[in-house]
């Protein structure tokens with residue numbers, strides 16, 4: 001037992017990775033930020049919740065890159081021009097509802113960017129070629145995602161063919177932004 005522990009102690013300094021992962025993490029974090037902005041612009045436009053002239057304004061709120069910092073999910077609805085920026089269609093919703101949709105847009109953009117970075121990392125590292133998809137519980141996801149779950153849950157898919165979750169149409173869903181987990185699948 002003690003011998004085993006000693007062995008572990010001795011080995012530890014060699015197994016803790018130092019320089020390389022830091023560089024990779026930095027690169028992935030910046031890539032995730034850039035992808036987030038692309039996703040955000042796309043979501044803001046496709047949501048039909050905001051007047052076109054406000055999309056750039058909202059995008060600019062998130063433009064500055066701060067390494068390893070989470071995004072404020074409520075930045076859109078905090079702006080003094082929030083209500084004014086809403087389309088006629090969006091003004092039909094209750095204030096709380098529209099606020100939560102605005103928050104979901106940020107969560108979806110963030111989560112999609114994260115999924116893309118994760119899958120890119122898998123591809124670049126080239127340690128395995130397939131992933132299995134793990135979905136949240138049915139109570140947390142909408143009909144559309146339950147249908148996707150039926151198709152993909154626990155299935156193994158080549159990394160190059162894997163769909164990106166959460167999908168951009170889940171803006172009004174309470175928890176679809178949780179997305180799914182991409183788990184490395186290694187054939188034995």
Ligand SMILES: [Zn+2]
Nearest residue numbers: 142170173176
């Ligand atoms: Zn949904």
